[in-house]
Amino acid sequence: MTGTPFSRRTLLKGGAAGLSLAALGTSAACGSGSGSGSGSKTLKMLYFGEQSQATELQNRLQPEITKLDPGVTFEIAAINGTDWNDFLAKVLTQIAAGTPPDIISVATEGLQLMAQKELAIPLDDYVTKDMANLKEYFADVHPALIESMMYQGHLWELPDSFNAGNMFYDTNLFQAAGLDAPPQDWTIDDFEKAATKIAGTKGVDAYGWVVRLWGSWTSFMYANDANLLEEGKFDGGDWLWNSEAYAGNAAAQGRKGGYQWGAPTANSAGTVEALDYLIQLTKRGLSSSPDVGGGGTLQGRFATGNIGMSIGGGFWAGGLINAGMKKGSFDVTMFPKWKSQRHLFGAGGYAIFKSSKQKDLSWEVLKLLVKPSSFDLVFPGNVTTPGRKSLMTAERYATTGPKNWKVFYDTLTEHPETAPIPAPPYYNAMATALNQRTTQAVSSGDAKAALDGLQADLEKAAAAAGK
Amino acid sequence: MATVTAPVAAGARTPERPRRSNPIKQGEGRFGFAMIGLAVLFVTVFTAIPIVASLVLSFFSWDVISPPEFIGMENYRRLLDDGPVLRSFGVTIGMAIAIVVLQLSVGLGLAVLVNARAQVWLRTFFRTAFYLPLLASSASVSIFMGYLFDYKFGVVNYYLGLVGISNVPWLTSGFGAATTIVLITVWQQTGFTFVLFVAALMAVPTDVLEASQIDGAGGWRTFVGIKVPLISPTILFAAVVALINAMQLFDQPYIMTKGGPGTSTTTVTISMYQQGFQNLQFGYGSAIAIILLLLILAITGLQFLAARKLVFYQ
Numbered sequence: 001m002t003g004t005p006f007s008r009r010t011l012l013k014g015g016a017a018g019l020s021l022a023a024l025g026t027s028a029a030c031g032s033g034s035g036s037g038s039g040s041k042t043l044k045m046l047y048f049g050e051q052s053q054a055t056e057l058q059n060r061l062q063p064e065i066t067k068l069d070p071g072v073t074f075e076i077a078a079i080n081g082t083d084w085n086d087f088l089a090k091v092l093t094q095i096a097a098g099t100p101p102d103i104i105s106v107a108t109e110g111l112q113l114m115a116q117k118e119l120a121i122p123l124d125d126y127v128t129k130d131m132a133n134l135k136e137y138f139a140d141v142h143p144a145l146i147e148s149m150m151y152q153g154h155l156w157e158l159p160d161s162f163n164a165g166n167m168f169y170d171t172n173l174f175q176a177a178g179l180d181a182p183p184q185d186w187t188i189d190d191f192e193k194a195a196t197k198i199a200g201t202k203g204v205d206a207y208g209w210v211v212r213l214w215g216s217w218t219s220f221m222y223a224n225d226a227n228l229l230e231e232g233k234f235d236g237g238d239w240l241w242n243s244e245a246y247a248g249n250a251a252a253q254g255r256k257g258g259y260q261w262g263a264p265t266a267n268s269a270g271t272v273e274a275l276d277y278l279i280q281l282t283k284r285g286l287s288s289s290p291d292v293g294g295g296g297t298l299q300g301r302f303a304t305g306n307i308g309m310s311i312g313g314g315f316w317a318g319g320l321i322n323a324g325m326k327k328g329s330f331d332v333t334m335f336p337k338w339k340s341q342r343h344l345f346g347a348g349g350y351a352i353f354k355s356s357k358q359k360d361l362s363w364e365v366l367k368l369l370v371k372p373s374s375f376d377l378v379f380p381g382n383v384t385t386p387g388r389k390s391l392m393t394a395e396r397y398a399t400t401g402p403k404n405w406k407v408f409y410d411t412l413t414e415h416p417e418t419a420p421i422p423a424p425p426y427y428n429a430m431a432t433a434l435n436q437r438t439t440q441a442v443s444s445g446d447a448k449a450a451l452d453g454l455q456a457d458l459e460k461a462a463a464a465a466g467k
Numbered sequence: 468m469a470t471v472t473a474p475v476a477a478g479a480r481t482p483e484r485p486r487r488s489n490p491i492k493q494g495e496g497r498f499g500f501a502m503i504g505l506a507v508l509f510v511t512v513f514t515a516i517p518i519v520a521s522l523v524l525s526f527f528s529w530d531v532i533s534p535p536e537f538i539g540m541e542n543y544r545r546l547l548d549d550g551p552v553l554r555s556f557g558v559t560i561g562m563a564i565a566i567v568v569l570q571l572s573v574g575l576g577l578a579v580l581v582n583a584r585a586q587v588w589l590r591t592f593f594r595t596a597f598y599l600p601l602l603a604s605s606a607s608v609s610i611f612m613g614y615l616f617d618y619k620f621g622v623v624n625y626y627l628g629l630v631g632i633s634n635v636p637w638l639t640s641g642f643g644a645a646t647t648i649v650l651i652t653v654w655q656q657t658g659f660t661f662v663l664f665v666a667a668l669m670a671v672p673t674d675v676l677e678a679s680q681i682d683g684a685g686g687w688r689t690f691v692g693i694k695v696p697l698i699s700p701t702i703l704f705a706a707v708v709a710l711i712n713a714m715q716l717f718d719q720p721y722i723m724t725k726g727g728p729g730t731s732t733t734t735v736t737i738s739m740y741q742q743g744f745q746n747l748q749f750g751y752g753s754a755i756a757i758i759l760l761l762l763i764l765a766i767t768g769l770q771f772l773a774a775r776k777l778v779f780y781q
Contacts, residue, residue: 089744096531096749117532205619289618289639292725301620429746440729443640450729457551464748 043358043365045076045103046094048087054078060377061368068364077101083212084109088428095119102356103365106157108148108346108420109213109427112261115151116425120351122154124239126363131245137370138245140388142412143252145347146240148420153236153257157349160370161384163313164345164411164418165215165222166332167191168320168402173198173308184334184407184414188223188277191309191336195286198308205288207281208307210295211438213421213431214346215311217278222419223338224277226270228434228458229422230262251416261424264458266437267451270339275438276447289442292435299323302330311335313345314385314408317400322381327401334407334415343411343418348384385409426465433457518760525754530747542754551730552755555738556762562649562734563713569653570709571702574660579690581661582668594665598658605655609722612651613638616723641731644724648732652719656712660705667701668694696779703774707767714763735759 043065047054054076065074079094081087088110094100106114114120127134138146141159149157169182177197182190195206209216221227236257246252265271281287288307291297299316301307303323312319312332320330335343350369352362368374375386382400385408386392397405411418424430433454441450525542529535546552581593600608615622616637624634637647671694679689695702717736720726726733726741733741735755743752 092531092747093744117530119532289636292727306620426746432741432745435725436727436730436733439639439725439727443636443728443731461746464746 041071042073042075043103043361044099044101045074045105045365046091046101047076047078047105048081048084048107049078050080051078057377061365061374064368065365068368069361072358072361074365083431088113100353100355102353102358102362103350103369104353105348105350107348109423109431111149111156111351112151112423112425113427114351115154115156118354120156121354121359122156123158123352123363123366124154127155128239128243130363130367131243133367135245137388138240139249140372140390142387142389142409143241143246143249143255144345144412144416144418145387147237147255147258148345148347149349150234150237150240150256150258152234153239155237155240157351158366158370159347159349159387160375161349161379161387162345162347162412163214163315163385164343164408165219165311165313165335166343166407166411167309167335168302168312168316168330168332169194169309170302170305170307170329171331172305172329173201173204176201177308181331182333182336184404184410185341186333186336188220188336188338192281192286195281195309199286201308204306204308205301206308207287208298208301208310209278209287209290210298211290211292211435211442212295213423213427213434214344215295215313216290217275217438218421219311219335219344220277220338221271221274222342222344223335223340224270224274225339225342226265226268226274227422228266228271228430228454229264229424231419231422232260232262234258234260251413259420259422261422264455264462266454266458267448272448272451275441275451279442279445279447282442283445290438292439305329314405315383317397317402317405318382321400322383327399328403331402332404332407334411340417341415343415344421345411345418346421346423347387349387424462424465426461429461429464430458433461521753521756524750525757527750529749531749532747535750538750542751543758545751546754546758551733552735552738552742554730555733555735556758558645558730558732559714559716559734559736559759562645562652562716562732563710565649566652566656566713566716567706567709569649570657570660570713571706573653574657574705575664575702577657577661578664578668579694582665590665594662597661600655601658603655605718606722608651608655609719612647612719613723616647638724639728641728644720644728644732648716648719648723651723652713652716656709660709663701663705664698667698671697699774699778700780703770703778707770710766710770711763714759714766 047057055078058074058076062074065072079087079090081090084107088106091104091110100119104114104120115122137158145159145162146155149155149159167182171181174181174194177194177200179194179197182194198204198206218228234257237255240246241252241255246255278287282289288301298307298310299312299319300323302310302312303320303325316330316332321327334341350366352359352366356362369378370387372388372391375388375391379386382396386396389409392406392409394405422430437450437454437457440453441447444450524535526537526539527535528538528541577593577597581590581597584590584593614620616624618624618634618636618639621637623637627633627635636643638644675693675697676689679693684692715736716734717740720732720734721737721740724732726737736759739752739755739759742748742755
């Protein structure tokens with residue numbers, strides 16, 4: 001040490017200074033985080049998708065927002081993920097990092113979590129105050145979508161899009177198998193007969209599916225009049241259903257304050273029967289083994305003519321075209337009738353974060369986002385189904401198809417029993433368990449054992465969530 | 468000794484002065500401390516503080532949204548009663564053992580084979596070739612391998628089909644998925660141990676090898692009796708690093724199987740991620756992380772204890 005110019009004390013001092021700098025850096029980071037969306041003139045929105053898309057949307061909406069407040073910069077941060085579960089995990093990480101947004105686009109999957117944790121604010125007062133302006137919005141958006149965005153009687157989001165689990169089919173494979181286009185009132189037996197015929201084509205899977213909550217074996221579960229959780233509805237919501245927005249609207253009759261998901265019923269007879277049905281289809285060679293997650297592989301295989309039928313929503317119209325499928329080589333029909341023809345759906349919309357210091361401005365932006373003119377800015381190319389019926393036009397589907405595009409919205413109007421996916425506040429834990437237990441069932445061939453396990457998982461998750 | 472040392476120490480001040488005033492030496496000293504300081508700062512900020520923060524967090528219930536609530540040892544008590552999480556420890560240990568054993572034996576085998584080649588360019592070629600997979604990100608390798616080993620449309624099953632073998636459930640059966648993930652991890656990581664072993668084998672003194680040849684030792688006897696003991700410190704280092712990596716296995720199972728089918732490839736890090744980031748139980752996730760850390764420390768400690776008897780330092 002004699003030859004060194006630094007003493008140990010100097011080194012310790014240096015180290016302490018370094019640590020102080022690091023600590024300062026950390027606190028500075030916290031400081032800047034808490035500043036976001038709190039008095040600054042930046043309005044921040046989180047969006048599920050690609051950043052390039054988000055930036056384009058941000059640039060397109062900025063002039064409209066400048067009209068509302070010339071001093072505000074609109075900033076959309078995209079969050080990438082394979083599914084909503086992934087998206088929500090990343091959103092919560094951002095919140096933990098101290099950078100909450102002002103506005104967030106959240107689907108059914110995250111609504112109750114967000115509402116229960118009071119991350120967002122109820123929109124009731126804003127809606128009531130602006131009812132005169134919003135009457136045309138509520139008249140245009142199906143009440144089922146509005147109700148799906150309610151929790152404990154309050155409205156938490158303004159929905160702008162949805163996807164119901166309909167059945168897409170490859171018209172070429174149907175033709176090759178000598179099959180007619182499936183009618184909208186077809187049954188599970190018709191589906192199975194079609195699958196058996198298509199399976200005769202070499203190298204083709206008659207049916208393809210993916211492991212997830214939306215549009216998986218869960219669609220069969222809904223059609224079998226079963227569910228993963230007990231279904232109920234919260235009281236309340238009269239402030240909206242009895243308002244001038246819904247005067248004389250038959251579709252609003254009996255609507256309440258949002259879905260109340262109760263005790264798990266994952267191993268009920270109907271649920272087991274639905275999952276076992278898919279397992280048996282796979283064993284008989286009528287269905288492919290499912291992937292886990294977002295469904296990109298499934299969509300790709302369908303688009304390349306390797307799958308005869310699969311569950312898809314309006315987002316498949318643009319998705320299949322983007323994947324290279326030609327218009328006319330696919331079409332859509334209702335999900336087949338089993339015990340009922342009940343479909344499931346998931347909706348997307350916008351909420352205002354509780355931590356936002358610009359709530360009034362955020363509300364104005366929300367109204368802007370649900371305007372008919374905003375829809376194609378936010379979702380170019382039929383990558384989801386419009387929540388507004390007025391946007392469901394032949395022109396919209398002229399370049400992408402499918403021919404029976406009316407099925408998307410008719411699912412809500414023709415099948416009023418159709419309901420949102422079961423997404424309680426503990427959705428994330430539920431989705432993880434569902435994925436694990438479904439792959440277990442497919443691998444072992446024992447639906448009952450896997451769903452007994454899922455039942456235990458859900459009971460534990462519900463208890464942990466304080467249900 | 469004292470008579471020699473004392474005068475040197477007493478007179479040390481005089482000869483030290485010119486060294487202190489040497490600006491080059493002084494600059495080197497400053498640079499050295501700056502480098503050490505940076506490393507210390509880096510480890511403190513990115514390793515030590517997070518470990519301490521995780522430890523503290525493991526005594527709380529925290530869902531990110533609500534304020535943290537102190538619950539003492541509850542997360543650890545819960546862990547002891549949590550079948551799926553405990554199972555993930557079993558899965559991790561099983562896969563880690565398989566990975567370490569295969570990684571070391573394949574890496575050593577390849578290194579011996581390559582080292583036996585006389586041509587330098589051939590050695591360089593193989594070293595580069597075997598090291599290449601390590602340079603690819605494990606996420607992209609996992610995505611790619613997921614497609615290769617897909618049950619229905621994977622290239623592997625396609626070629627097996629051409630020779631009359633029916634589709635193998637590489638990733639859709641519990642044992643198949645675990646085995647495939649182990650093999651892919653070994654394929655990607657072996658390059659690291661391989662390069663270490665090649666270097667170690669090249670450093671074995673030739674006079675020792677020549678002496679063993681004169682004594683009539685055959686190839687296998689020389690390998691077991693001379694080379695392995697001489698490279699045993701490298702084997703220990705490779706084993707420790709491989710084990711630490713294997714115990715933190717995440718990318719491959721998460722991307723290829725999401726921990727499935729069922730929980731057959733759910734490793735501890737996946738459990739930790741699920742509990743923390745998906746189930747919003749960050750305190751519980753931290754408790755799992757701390758137990759994993761302790762487990763890795765314990766196993767590494769055992770390795771060093773065993774090394775006292777098995778490792779030969781020249």
